[in-house]
Amino acid sequence: MKIVKTLMLTCLSVIVFTSVVSAQQPAGSPDTSVEIVDESLDSEQKEERTLAVKPVFKGSGLHEFRFWVARRLVYPPEAARLGMTGTAIVEFIIDKKGRVTNVKAIDATSPLFAEEAVRVVRHSPRWTPGVADTGEAVRVKYTLPVNFKLR
Numbered sequence: 001m002k003i004v005k006t007l008m009l010t011c012l013s014v015i016v017f018t019s020v021v022s023a024q025q026p027a028g029s030p031d032t033s034v035e036i037v038d039e040s041l042d043s044e045q046k047e048e049r050t051l052a053v054k055p056v057f058k059g060s061g062l063h064e065f066r067f068w069v070a071r072r073l074v075y076p077p078e079a080a081r082l083g084m085t086g087t088a089i090v091e092f093i094i095d096k097k098g099r100v101t102n103v104k105a106i107d108a109t110s111p112l113f114a115e116e117a118v119r120v121v122r123h124s125p126r127w128t129p130g131v132a133d134t135g136e137a138v139r140v141k142y143t144l145p146v147n148f149k150l151r
Helices: 002-017 043-048 062-072 077-082 111-122
Strands: 019-022 033-037 051-053 086-094 100-108 130-132 137-150
Touching (some): 033 051, 062 111, 077 111, 130 137
Antiparallel strands (some): 051 130, 086 137
């Protein structure tokens, strides 16, 4: 019995440690999109306003955020057990104070992947907020694909 438990734990460890989770753009999936979000403006005013400075994550921006997400994702054990791979597309807003808000999965190959991607993004530290061409801080919406792969 002890040998069986040891083998089961070893197999699960191999599955978990050989899984790859990334927030890189998967082939054939949409790029990460960025847009100013301001419900107080009408559509004509929104078109006239442009993003002069994108929000910055830990001094680097989106590239560093992708690595931050990938390091914190935990492959869902049930998905690993079933040999599932896939993608979750997460949408979120960086508000005027740099907080990550309105985090939601807008598409995912499995609810397991959606839940994990949302959990990690929701715990993001503050960003430096985006700035419009008018010089004021603005809310900026991001759409980020997160890949889940087993190797």
